[in-house]
Structures are given as C-alpha cells and as structure tokens.
Amino acid sequence: xxKDGKSGGFLTPKAIANRIKSxxxxxxxxxxxxxxxxxxxxxxxxxxTMSESHQRQLLLFADNPDDFLGTYSQxxxxxxxxxxxxxxxxxxxxxxxxxxxxxxDRDHVHMNSxxxxxxxxxxxxxxxxxxxxxxxxxxxxxxxxVDRDPxxxxxxxxxxxREKHDQDDEERMAAFIQSQVEKGRESAQGSAETLPTELAxxxxxxxxxxxxxxxxxxxxxxxKPATANPLVAIKVKKPIKKESGVKRKSxxxxxxxxxxxxxxxxxxxxxxxxYWLFPDIVVKIITKKLGEKYHKRKGVVTELKDxxxxxxxxxxxxxxxxxDQTHLETVLPALGKPVLIxxxxxxxxxxxxxxxxxxxxxxxxxxxxxxxxGKLVSNIPYEDVSKLQIK
Numbered sequence: 001x002x003k004d005g006k007s008g009g010f011l012t013p014k015a016i017a018n019r020i021k022s023x024x025x026x027x028x029x030x031x032x033x034x035x036x037x038x039x040x041x042x043x044x045x046x047x048x049t050m051s052e053s054h055q056r057q058l059l060l061f062a063d064n065p066d067d068f069l070g071t072y073s074q075x076x077x078x079x080x081x082x083x084x085x086x087x088x089x090x091x092x093x094x095x096x097x098x099x100x101x102x103x104x105d106r107d108h109v110h111m112n113s114x115x116x117x118x119x120x121x122x123x124x125x126x127x128x129x130x131x132x133x134x135x136x137x138x139x140x141x142x143x144x145x146v147d148r149d150p151x152x153x154x155x156x157x158x159x160x161x162r163e164k165h166d167q168d169d170e171e172r173m174a175a176f177i178q179s180q181v182e183k184g185r186e187s188a189q190g191s192a193e194t195l196p197t198e199l200a201x202x203x204x205x206x207x208x209x210x211x212x213x214x215x216x217x218x219x220x221x222x223x224k225p226a227t228a229n230p231l232v233a234i235k236v237k238k239p240i241k242k243e244s245g246v247k248r249k250s251x252x253x254x255x256x257x258x259x260x261x262x263x264x265x266x267x268x269x270x271x272x273x274x275y276w277l278f279p280d281i282v283v284k285i286i287t288k289k290l291g292e293k294y295h296k297r298k299g300v301v302t303e304l305k306d307x308x309x310x311x312x313x314x315x316x317x318x319x320x321x322x323x324d325q326t327h328l329e330t331v332l333p334a335l336g337k338p339v340l341i342x343x344x345x346x347x348x349x350x351x352x353x354x355x356x357x358x359x360x361x362x363x364x365x366x367x368x369x370x371x372x373x374g375k376l377v378s379n380i381p382y383e384d385v386s387k388l389q390i391k
Contacts, residue, residue: 033072033113034061073114080122081131082289084145086322089309095123095134095141151326155274173260180252272384275307276342277325282387283312287327294321298331300389330386332356332363339365343384346377350388 009015030039032048034057039045048054061068084098099119102108116122123141127134133144284298299312305322312328313320333339333353341349349372351365362379 031110031112032057033110034058034068069113069115072109073116076109076111076114077122077126078289079108081126081145084132084143085147086324088145090145090147092133092142092144094139095119095143098143159274173256177253177256180256184250184252272343273347275325276330276384277301277304277308277310277328278340278342278348278386279304280389280391281340281342282315282331282333282389283328284331285312285321285323285327286329287323289327290321330383332382332385333387338368338388338390339385340388341365341377341380341385344380346372346380351377351385353385 030042030045031037032039032045032054035048035054037048039048080098080102083102084093087101088098096119111117111119111122114122116125120141123132123134123143126132126143130146132146135142279301281301282298283301284296285294286296288295294314297314297316299314299321301310302313302320303311305311308325309322310325310328311320311322330342335353335355337353339351339353341347341351346367349367350369351367353363354366354376355364357363357379360379362381363385364376364378365380365385367373367375367377
C-alpha cells in the first residue's frame with residue numbers, strides 16, 4: 001500500500017491537497033536555504049532540522065560560512081535590483097512593493113540567509129553603496145534605482161555630444177546671419193537718398209506765363225533767349241510709403257533659412273537613431289541576468305513601453321517579459337522572408353531579405369510595400385533589420 005493509504009495515492013484527496021498547498025508561498029521562517037526546502041508548519045521544519053541531510057549541509061556551511069553568506073547576499077541583491085530596474089526603471093517606488101514582487105518567485109533567495117536581517121537594513125545599505133536613492137517618509141521607505149550601466153552612460157554621453165554639436169552649428173549660423181545683416185545695414189546707410197520735400201506754391205504763382213522771342217519783320221525769330229519754363233525744372237517724385245514696424249527679411253536671409261530647414265530635414269531622415277524597437281519584430285534575449293532559462297530565447301515585441309523598453313512574448317510559451325533594448329538583439333530570417341528596417345534612411349519600411357554579406361556583416365533587401373516598393377537597398381547592417389512576425 002502506498003504512502004497515502006491507497007495504491008493509487010497520486011489521485012487521492014490528500015495527495016491533491018498537498019500539491020495545492022506546495023504551489024503557494026509558505027512562511028519564511030519555515031524555509032531552509034541550505035537545503036532549499038520549504039516546510040508547511042513548525043513541526044515539519046523541526047523534523048527537517050534534525051534530519052541527516054540537513055546536518056550534512058550545516059557541516060558544509062560551518063567549514064566556510066563567509067562564502068555561503070556572501071553568495072546568498074549577492075544573489076538576493078542582484079535579483080532585487082534587477083527586478084527594480086526592469087519593472088520600475090528609475091521611478092521612485094516603495095521598497096516593500098518591490099520586495100513583494102520579488103518574493104512571488106518560489107525560487108528566490110530568502111532574506112534570512114543573507115547578511116541583512118530586515119528589509120530596512122538592506123535598503124539603508126543600498127543607499128550607502130550608492131546603488132539607489134532612498135528616503136523615508138510617513139508611508140515607509142521609498143527607493144529609486146540609479147542606472148550605472150556602461151552602455152546607458154555611453155548613450156547619454158553620445159546624446160550630449162550630439163546636442164552640443166548641433167548647438168555649435170546653430171551658433172555659427174546665427175553669427176553668420178548677424179554679420180550679413182550688419183553688412184546690409186552699412187550698405188543701406190551709405191546709399192541713403194534725401195527724402196523729397198513737399199512742393200510749396202505762393203500766391204504769385206497762380207498764373208503761368210510764357211515769354212516768346214520777338215519776331216522780326218522778315219519772319220525770323222530773334223536771338224533773345226527764351227524764358228525758362230518753370231514746370232520743366234520741377235521734378236515730381238512719387239511719395240515713399242512708410243513701412244510698418246515689422247522688418248522685412250531680405251532675399252539672402254530667406255534663402256539661408258530655406259537651406260537650413262532643408263539640411264535639418266535631410267539630417268532627421270538619414271540620421272541613425274539610438275533606439276530601434278518596433279512592434280511585431282522578432283528579437284533574441286542576450287542577457288544572462290534573467291537566468292539560463294531565458295538566455296538565447298526568441299520572442300516577439302508585443303508592446304512598447306517607451307523608446308528603449310518593450311514587452312516581449314516568448315515564441316515557445318505565453319511568458320511575457322519587460323526588457324530593455326540593450327538586453328536584446330535582432331534576428332535575421334531565411335532568404336525571401338519579410339523583415340523590417342529599423343534604422344537609417346529607410347526606417348519603418350517593410351522589405352524582403354535577398355542576400356547576406358557575411359564578410360561585411362550586412363544584408364541586401366528589397367522594399368516590399370509603400371511608395372518605394374521594389375527599391376533595392378544594399379549593405380544594411382545586421383543590427384538595422386529584424387525578422388517581421390506575420391500575423
């Protein structure tokens with residue numbers, strides 16, 4: 001007869017109840033980290049501590065307690081910080097909320113096997129080490145992750161350098177435009193004309209008379225000079241309209257502004273972005289921080305949290321993970337399969353994979369949709385294209 005009292009003990013009510021109980025989380029004080037065994041009550045934990053297997057584990061711990069304690073502490077710290085970084089990012093959140101999320105995993109490292117006795121001591125230690133920004137309020141301890149990833153720091157530095165370079169270009173262009181404006185003002189002052197005065201007429205000028213030369217008896221005109229015509233000497237000028245207070249741009253300024261806008265548009269279209277995630281693309285997990293069971297596994301991007309973070313659903317299961325793009329890489333399909341261009345001048349274009357250039361780590365594609373359908377694009381880097389999941 002089996003342990004449960006019947007030959008078919010696996011399906012007995014007691015066996016089923018035991019399996020249901022073992023699925024949920026149990027009390028921390030009845031868990032043995034050295035043996036990785038969870039007991040359901042105090043009597044079971046007492047019996048376990050008196051067992052021969054537990055005594056052997058205690059002898060191993062007694063030989064080198066610092067190594068075991070340091071290993072468990074490091075695993076607990078890495079797991080807690082990894083969950084904080086992936087799920088909450090750099091947002092300020094309650095420390096206990098992160099801890100409750102962490103212990104939902106049955107295989108987590110328990111705090112009673114680390115160097116910290118309470119969560120408060122662990123949070124204070126994180127603050128002293130500079131790994132997080134911690135503060136205490138009436139509602140408890142709050143924690144904020146400090147991202148010191150070398151890849152993140154490199155991206156931030158590259159972004160600052162790019163902004164500084166763009167700012168320098170704008171300053172040089174502004175100085176050039178200002179110099180052209182000053183030259184225009186100087187030339188306008190040098191060629192300034194005197195404004196015409198209003199024609200004033202006196203009372204004696206009501207009548208205009210013409211003096212004609214006297215005619216001789218022979219019919220020829222005398223040599224006396226004729227009186228000058230006063231109307232000929234007057235040059236009538238059109239009145240100059242006064243311009244409004246708004247200064248009109250010169251042709252040079254308008255041309256330079258159009259060229260600058262054209263350059264900015266071309267730069268925005270061809271510049272390579274520092275983010276490449278898109279929905280419905282197939283990616284591969286390359287980080288080992290999630291454990292070996294997720295390393296090198298493939299999934300589909302189902303949702304974008306921001307430019308650099310996405311929700312990835314594994315292809316071989318319904319498991320969904322929230323991952324940063326630094327923990328992912330693109331996937332190339334077989335020749336003739338659809339891909340999505342993730343960066344460069346043809347960003348967001350759907351295409352068909354034609355050829356792999358292994359010596360240059362690039363590929364050739366043909367755009368399969370949109371206004372550019374049928375266009376061949378060569379030597380696109382591997383990291384700028386990824387397999388497109390067909391719905």
